Amino acid sequence: MASEPADVLIIGAGASGAVVALRLAEAGFKVTCLEQGEWLNRADYPGNKLDWELKARKDWATSPNIRGLASDYPIVEDDTPVSPLMYNAVGGSTIIFAGAWPRALPSDFRVRSLDGIADDWPIDYFELLPYFYRTDKQFGISGLPGDPAYPPDTEDAPMPPLPIGAAGLKVARGMTKLGWHWWPEFNSINSTNYDGRRPCVQRSTCQSGCNEGAKASTDLTHWPKAIGLGATLITGARVSRIEHNDKALATGATWIDRDGAEHFQPAKVVVLAANAIGTPRLLLLSGLGNSSGLVGKRLMMHPFANVAGLFEEPLMSWAGQFGDLIESLEFYETDEKRGFVRGARWGLAPTGGPINTALPSRAGEQAWGPDHHLHVRSHLGHGANWGLFAEDLPDEANHITLSDTVTDASGIPAPEVHYRMSDNSRRMLDFHIERAKESMDAAGAYKIEVDRLMRYSGWHLLGTARMGDDPKTSVVDRWNRSHDVKNLYVVDGSCFVTSSGVNPTSTIVAIALRAADHMVETRFEQQVPA
Amino acid sequence: MTTERVDDATTLTDDERRTLAAIADRLIPAAHGMPSAADVVTDERLRFALNARPDLAEPLRQALRPELGPDLQARLDTLGADEPATLYALQLVIVGAYYTDAGVRDGIGYPGQVAITVRSWEYPQYLEDGLIDAVLARGPVWRDPATGTRARTDNAPNTYAERFGGTPPEGDTHGHDRA
Known part of the structure; x- marks a missing residue:
């Protein structure tokens, strides 16, 4: 069954798809979006309910393989130590992301020039800066201006910073003793009333959906506005193929509804915004855009380690924005004396509730018997966690393929992830773990616990349809347009050339907005199917 | 979202219920002013945990099956070695039922994930x-x-x-x- 043709068809209603939809709807484009998930009601989110920690481990798990909801598709993970994490709904993974909002740094766009490895991006930090400012306003960012880890800004975050809590203050004092950089984290979480949404109430349940609507998720920040401007959002719509004509132009997408019925959505332009697993999966399924052979390759996921400090005094660290209390970029930039190149960002997060505390720790520590109570009392609310995000360098061996044996509920081949952490990343994480332990020690921690590589940490999915000027070595151009299919765009994290070492959503959406602006500016030159 | 409810999940046999209580007491005994999980994990608390997580009902029964014998530690060791997911489900049911009890929360000084006003107008x-x-x-x-x-x-x-x-x-x- 065919539908009304769209000027632009967007696949995926998450962070980047929503940004593009709103911009194009503002410019008068007839926008249609296909989203395999549904609209969610934040009254149903478990964060303000007694069973939160139980549900957070199943229906609200960050791994689609654990959730197994009708909106999810399976991911074959037998060949990766890190599981990709995502959410499928209107809002996409912004529903469950933590909300930390650091930008990629200037050096991140010049890795080849500065460090002699990987590649430079065709764009740079300063070119993106106006888009960062615009998306900061769209999403609603709280933060303390003036962070010396970044070039001076001409515009401040629209809201003051969220509190850093007793745990943040404790660790910040330790960092000050050491003379190391730290800064209150920038978060896409309201610290005040903003844009019709309420301020954060510090429940720390950001990764199970925000009951308050304080955390920016695009079902709140973008889609109502885009729909108000005429955009159409179709949910429960799983795309199986992007179709094209004999002139190598995309003509729309075939999609399957929850009852198994097939539909075709025609469009003049197709925009992929399905994340760095879903987007290459669709390109491979469609046999499109892959003259470089790089579709699905160079997957980067930010290997992640956790260093937890325990303190004698109560810190009430079950509370506070999960998006991070403070961050450090002290060891972010390359120092070859360390035995590796590039670096990692540290983000200090709250530590969870009693069920999380009582169960075996990430590091495998168990406490049962009479000492169980001492364990819970000494851990619950007494901890602070440094999460260490290591920059993952691109490697073609880290890639996505289509499974021969596993399909989703619609019969579409599942993606298979093939991924190894590099020696550079291992050395990087080991170095940063030792420094983070020193930080906890300086802050006065009496015990420090380390998880050297967390399996369920693949929040940051990047690189599988990289951007570049040369069609032989990249999938999309500097405007996110496919080199091969002139009316096909990739606006999610797939386009990343290198991964940076920071949470990527801020950078993803700035790039997406830049691409959308370009679509508007070049609308009359855009090749479209007849 | 999971919508199936398992109100009959507490319909364990007497043997299964006794085994669950014994394991609960082994994992979380009365000590340091806190009650035993055997006393806290009542049918009501068990029903609460399993209504939140109906997927745990079957592995819970597996963990309590009589074939694993009367020796509790041997049961836990066997599950840990051969069926870690079953052991995890057992632990999660007990911990989930225990730490959602109001008295237990009072005992550990945990108020829940309560709303706290962000005082962004104050000088940090x-x-x-x-x-x-x-x-x-x-x-x-x-x-x-x-x-x-x-x-x-x-x-x-x-x-x-x-x-x-x-x-x-x-x-x-x-x-x-x-x-």
Whole structure:
């Protein structure tokens, strides 16, 4: 069954798809979006309910393989130590992301020039800066201006910073003793009333959906506005193929509804915004855009380690924005004396509730018997966690393929992830773990616990349809347009050339907005199917 | 979302219920002023946990099956070695039922994930204490791609007051006066 043709068809209603939809709807484009998930009601989110920690481990798990909801598709993970994490709904993974909002740094766009490895991006930090400012306003960012880890800004975050809590203050004092950089984290979480949404109430349940609507998720920040401007959002719509004509132009997408019925959505332009697993999966399924052979390759996921400090005094660290209390970029930039190149960002997060505390720790520590109570009392609310995000360098061996044996509920081949952490990343994480332990020690921690590589940490999915000027070595151009299919765009994290070492959503959406602006500016030159 | 309810999940046999109580007491016994999980994990609490997680009902029964014998530690060791997911489900049911009990929460001083007002109009302690000034005084941290070295900014502020004239960060005060 065919539908009304769209000027632009967007696949995926998450962070980047929503940004593009709103911009194009503002410019008068007839926008249609296909989203395999549904609209969610934040009254149903478990964060303000007694069973939160139980549900957070199943229906609200960050791994689609654990959730197994009708909106999810399976991911074959037998060949990766890190599981990709995502959410499928209107809002996409912004529903469950933590909300930390650091930008990629200037050096991140010049890795080849500065460090002699990987590649430079065709764009740079300063070119993106106006888009960062615009998306900061769209999403609603709280933060303390003036962070010396970044070039001076001409515009401040629209809201003051969220509190850093007793745990943040404790660790910040330790960092000050050491003379190391730290800064209150920038978060896409309201610290005040903003844009019709309420301020954060510090429940720390950001990764199970925000009951308050304080955390920016695009079902709140973008889609109502885009729909108000005429955009159409179709949910429960799983795309199986992007179709094209004999002139190598995309003509729309075939999609399957929850009852198994097939539909075709025609469009003049197709925009992929399905994340760095879903987007290459669709390109491979469609046999499109892959003259470089790089579709699905160079997957980067930010290997992640956790260093937890325990303190004698109560810190009430079950509370506070999960998006991070403070961050450090002290060891972010390359120092070859360390035995590796590039670096990692540290983000200090709250530590969870009693069920999380009582169960075996990430590091495998168990406490049962009479000492169980001492364990819970000494851990619950007494901890602070440094999460260490290591920059993952691109490697073609880290890639996505289509499974021969596993399909989703619609019969579409599942993606298979093939991924190894590099020696550079291992050395990087080991170095940063030792420094983070020193930080906890300086802050006065009496015990420090380390998880050297967390399996369920693949929040940051990047690189599988990289951007570049040369069609032989990249999938999309500097405007996110496919080199091969002139009316096909990739606006999610797939386009990343290198991964940076920071949470990527801020950078993803700035790039997406830049691409959308370009679509508007070049609308009359855009090749479209007849 | 999972919508199936398992109100009959507590319909364990007497043997299964006794085994569950014994394991609960082994894992979380009465000690240090806290009650035993055997006493806290009543049918009501068990029903609560399994209604939240109906997927745990079957592995719970598996963990309690009589074939694993009367020796509790041997049962736990066997599950840990051969069926770690079953053991995890057993632990999660007990822990989930125990720590959602109001008395237990009182005992550990945990109020739940309650709403706390963010007082963004107040001047943060870290600014008051000069911790940000210490960061600013060390100068830029970012690496300038133009030079390949740490950025230098001749006119960078050395203190927060210099950067902002001593005013707290801007923001909606909700009608409150800034302290």
